[in-house]
Amino acid sequence: MPKSIEISHLTKKFTFPVKNEQVGWVKNLFAPEKREVVAVSDISFSVAAGERVAFIGPNGAGKSTTIKMLTGILFPTSGTMNVLGFDPTKDRKKLAYQIGTVFGQRSQLLPNLPLTDSLEFFGVMYDLTNAQIKKRVAELTKLFSLGEFIDQPVRKLSLGQRMRAEVAASLIHKPKLILLDEPTIGLDVVAKKALRDLLLTINKEEKTTIFLTSHDVGDIESLCERTIIINRGTVIKDLPTADLAKSFAFEKYIDLIPTDKFASFVELPAGLRYLSKEPNKLTIAVDVNKLSTKEAIKTMLDLYDIEDIDVYNADMETVIRYIYERTAARPDNN
Amino acid sequence: MMNDLSFALYAIKKNIQASAELRTSFLTIVIGMMINNVAFILLWIFFIKAVGEIGGWTPADIVGLNGFAALTYGLAFSTFYGIRKMPDYAATGAFDRFMLSPKNLLVRVSTSAFSTSAVGDVLFGALCLTIFSFLIHANAIQLAILLVLAFAACLVFISTIIIIYSIGFLFTDGNNVSEGIFQLFFTPAMFDGGAYQGGMRLIFTFIIPSLVIGTLPVEAIKDTSFAKAALVVALSIIWFLLSVLIFNRSVKKYESSNFMTFGN
Numbered sequence: 001m002p003k004s005i006e007i008s009h010l011t012k013k014f015t016f017p018v019k020n021e022q023v024g025w026v027k028n029l030f031a032p033e034k035r036e037v038v039a040v041s042d043i044s045f046s047v048a049a050g051e052r053v054a055f056i057g058p059n060g061a062g063k064s065t066t067i068k069m070l071t072g073i074l075f076p077t078s079g080t081m082n083v084l085g086f087d088p089t090k091d092r093k094k095l096a097y098q099i100g101t102v103f104g105q106r107s108q109l110l111p112n113l114p115l116t117d118s119l120e121f122f123g124v125m126y127d128l129t130n131a132q133i134k135k136r137v138a139e140l141t142k143l144f145s146l147g148e149f150i151d152q153p154v155r156k157l158s159l160g161q162r163m164r165a166e167v168a169a170s171l172i173h174k175p176k177l178i179l180l181d182e183p184t185i186g187l188d189v190v191a192k193k194a195l196r197d198l199l200l201t202i203n204k205e206e207k208t209t210i211f212l213t214s215h216d217v218g219d220i221e222s223l224c225e226r227t228i229i230i231n232r233g234t235v236i237k238d239l240p241t242a243d244l245a246k247s248f249a250f251e252k253y254i255d256l257i258p259t260d261k262f263a264s265f266v267e268l269p270a271g272l273r274y275l276s277k278e279p280n281k282l283t284i285a286v287d288v289n290k291l292s293t294k295e296a297i298k299t300m301l302d303l304y305d306i307e308d309i310d311v312y313n314a315d316m317e318t319v320i321r322y323i324y325e326r327t328a329a330r331p332d333n334n
Numbered sequence: 335m336m337n338d339l340s341f342a343l344y345a346i347k348k349n350i351q352a353s354a355e356l357r358t359s360f361l362t363i364v365i366g367m368m369i370n371n372v373a374f375i376l377l378w379i380f381f382i383k384a385v386g387e388i389g390g391w392t393p394a395d396i397v398g399l400n401g402f403a404a405l406t407y408g409l410a411f412s413t414f415y416g417i418r419k420m421p422d423y424a425a426t427g428a429f430d431r432f433m434l435s436p437k438n439l440l441v442r443v444s445t446s447a448f449s450t451s452a453v454g455d456v457l458f459g460a461l462c463l464t465i466f467s468f469l470i471h472a473n474a475i476q477l478a479i480l481l482v483l484a485f486a487a488c489l490v491f492i493s494t495i496i497i498i499y500s501i502g503f504l505f506t507d508g509n510n511v512s513e514g515i516f517q518l519f520f521t522p523a524m525f526d527g528g529a530y531q532g533g534m535r536l537i538f539t540f541i542i543p544s545l546v547i548g549t550l551p552v553e554a555i556k557d558t559s560f561a562k563a564a565l566v567v568a569l570s571i572i573w574f575l576l577s578v579l580i581f582n583r584s585v586k587k588y589e590s591s592n593f594m595t596f597g598n
Contacts, residue, residue, distance in 0.1 A: 096436035
């Protein structure tokens with residue numbers, strides 16, 4: 001399968017001046033000490049054409065820096081990149097014709113003009129003819145349901161409407177690859193679902209490769225078939241999203257509902273721990289490396305008078321939080 | 335090249351439309367700026383009448399000088415206001431969106447913003463140059479020189495501000511540094527040209543091109559001096575090439591950032 005993105009041993013370092021309290025202000029002013037930060041450290045991966053990939057990690061992990069290198073905004077310190085057959089460091093303008101970008105925290109639309117003008121502006125920027133722009137705007141208006149607000153100035157759109165418009169504008173030239181940096185940030189649950197559905201639709205209908213960063217587990221679960229996790233500039237996991245929870249199913253969770261009420265809470269044996277203790281409900285975490293689920297249930301039934309039991313796996317958010325915390329705790333994750 | 339220029343014209347049209355959407359503030363700012371400029375020029379004329387001519391410069395020359403200064407300033411900062419915003423774009427990371435454009439980066443960023451107040455300067459500059467032509471009884475050759483030098487002076491102004499505001503890519507506090515240097519360039523351009531003699535004239539012509547945007551064009555027109563006109567045209571080309579070179583080098587220092595911005 002052809003590749004949309006191929007990066008090899010990519011590293012990006014930033015340097016910035018730091019104040020040295022040991023020396024005078026003159027030296028700090030004219031010859032400050034420099035500190036180097038490695039934002040991205042020797043990462044390699046590839047993304048197939050048409051794939052939907054979540055590129056996730058905690059704040060400061062290197063996600064945005066990687067996306068900015070992939071789009072030609074930043075130059076890597078070392079390593080190589082190939083995006084749709086182009087080297088972003090040399091062919092930024094040619095690459096721009098083939099990709100779409102959405103930055104959730106940064107609008108690309110014209111705030112004072114109606115949305116139609118922004119769509120037309122992008123069409124002209126990508127050298128589409130008037131007829132092509134008209135046709136594409138009609139397609140996107142239908143697909144993204146922009147009709148109800150397309151004549152409103154962008155500054156008067158709700159956040160959900162604006163994000164739909166941002167994505168629509170980024171697709172005006174039918175890019176082969178769309179890179180989204182936190183596209184659902186600040187959206188309500190309805191707007192998030194609508195945006196995810198739209199991205200799935202363009203992935204299926206136009207075969208657009210999707211590469212997104214997000215802190216929203218819903219984006220990852222419902223939209224991406226593959227997840228790459230980056231932390232402290234290094235790729236720490238690269239696996240199918242469906243396997244993410246399975247790979248880290250080291251804990252099971254049990255909700256226990258009492259026949260009457262829990263009057264007291266006894267100490268639990270090794271492998272079990274309370275997550276919440278309420279008179280009407282107990283939640284227990286089971287370390288499956290120490291205790292099987294069956295044994296855990298049996299233990300709890302021996303300890304309490306139980307009416308109902310619910311056993312479930314860790315949700316995606318818990319799994320991801322665990323991965324972040326585990327890698328963050330390491331002094332060096334290389 | 336033509337594709338980029340065509341896009342620049344389209345972007346400028348959209349910017350004007352966007353400003354005109356806010357009609358009341360648009361007209362208020364344009365008219366206000368013209369009144370402000372009239373007050374400034376009257377001050378100069380009264381000053382010259384009080385102290386006499388300085389270095390052979392008459393009130394008519396002052397009108398011409400202010401015409402060139404206002405026209406170059408107005409054209410540069412109305413249509414290419416994005417240049418002045420470059421330090422802000424660089425500091426906040428808003429420059430990212432221009433890097434994502436398939437168009438020429440300098441064209442894209444310079445036409446990204448529009449200053450309504452500068453439209454008043456354009457109108458005022460054109461009016462002053464018309465009055466100047468009448469006052470000196472300009473013939474056809476002088477009018478032709480005026481037109482050519484108006485274009486050349488605008489090119490020098492735009493080139494100079496590209497260089498000045500490219501500093502935003504080099505310093506964290508690039509905005510303040512750039513504004514300071516801009517004043518160093520523009521303030522001398524507004525003074526009576528007769529005051530610049532000898533070394534001062536050389537410095538403000540060849541090192542800081544303040545005199546190239548107004549003083550030299552006015553002198554070239556009133557003296558029908560082809561040598562001075564050719565100098566202004568030559569300097570405009572040199573400054574333009576230099577500005578493109580410096581811009582392209584400065585952009586390589588851009589490191590982006592993640593401030594929240596709302597673009598245009």
